[in-house]
Amino acid sequence: MTWPCPVDPSGVAGPTRGEAAGPRWRRTSRGRYVPATVDGTRPEQRVVEAYARTDGAGAVTGWAALWLHGAAYFDGAGAPVPLVEGRRRLRSTPQVRVLRALLPDDQVLTRRGVRCTVPERALRDHLAGTGLREAVVAIDMAVAAGITSRRRLRGVLPRRWETALDLADEHSASPQETRLRLVWQLDAGWARPLVNRDVLAEDGRFLGRPDLLDADRGIVGEYAGAVHRDRARHRHDVRREDLFRRAGLEYVEVVGDDLRHPALVVERMEAAAARAGRLPRRWRLGPAPVPLDDRLDHRDAMDRLADGE
Structure with a gap:
């Protein structure tokens, strides 16, 4: 960050008045300037x-x-x-x-x-x-950054945001993942999915960490953003989808434009539900992650110790 500075007649701590009026400095607010290259x-x-x-x-x-x-x-x-x-x-x-x-x-x-x-x-x-x-997207992304939690937000946010807090999830990794989850719950009327939970093979091998997972029906939901268009990433995604399907999990994938058409996504989800369960279940859930509040409480305790409290 380059801090705006006032005019300095000596030209040492800031531009002279003449320099401030020239092309090499940019005015940011009344009496404050930064170099034009900033x-x-x-x-x-x-x-x-x-x-x-x-x-x-x-x-x-x-x-x-x-x-x-x-x-x-x-x-x-x-x-x-x-x-x-x-x-x-x-x-x-x-x-x-x-x-x-x-x-x-x-x-x-x-x-x-x-x-x-x-x-x-x-x-x-x-x-x-x-x-x-x-x-919900904003709450998810603040929580995903580890700077607050749903528990800490309750009582601070006005009551009109209680529904948003109820829908929020501490494990979402991107805004589009959250938007897909809201279509899943609000438009399709499906139960709250597990979010970014490890999925293992029966022998304990790691299969993947799907964006969304209906563990009862065995359906994976994935948002494929721009990063997934990279050749190596796409190859990885295809391999992972194959592993999920071989383990008995059905698959729903959406891209950005799909989220503008919730009815299309719901139709895709219902088709996956109709296919689900045809193969034997050969997967299990990995261990649950440490709750965010536990991590935040531990961090705060360490900060207090560092401050000598």
Whole structure:
């Protein structure tokens, strides 16, 4: 990140007034500049340029805070940077959305030199105006990053998001996996699947980790994103599908455009259900992963020890 700087008459800590007016510097906000070569479209750069407007009194929140906490899927594409303004009165612009709200000290952390709201508050601000399905996607991706959990979010998020929390899953690995799962549950009316659970052969050999698994009917659900188009990855996917089928698992695969047509996906799922069970079951579940809350509680305990508490 390149921090915006004010004009410096000496030209040492920033541009001179004449340099600031020239092509080698870019104005980010009133009185602040970065070199023109700095890419202002990168999420972290957008965040630091917006935060500089607060003079350190406010905090970033929403997607920007979640990004700084390490939630990679919150890149803010097409969205302004959300700021809680703090003591300085700011004005919203196409680049910045200003939230006028209380900012208690216990809801603020510093990440990479930027004051940002804690993950739970950041997610609450991010969800404002979001529909149910995209709220589940956002919760899943915050949880997948290991920065919070469904348990920690309960009581923090408004009650209207209880259904989204109920639908969320701590094991989802991508937004499209979550969207497929919501078609699975809400459109097809199928029971909640296991998510990214190891599947083993009867002799204990690892067969794969499907995106979704109906363990009762023996049906695997897979989202094939752009990464799966790579030749080596496609070869791996074909091999894995073959292993699943030989073990008695039926297979449903969807690509990105399919998720725009839930009825098509449901039809594919029902066809798989009609085929399921024709081969003997030659697979079993691998061990359940350690619950996320256990991992977060352990991390927090280690942090307290490191701080000498």
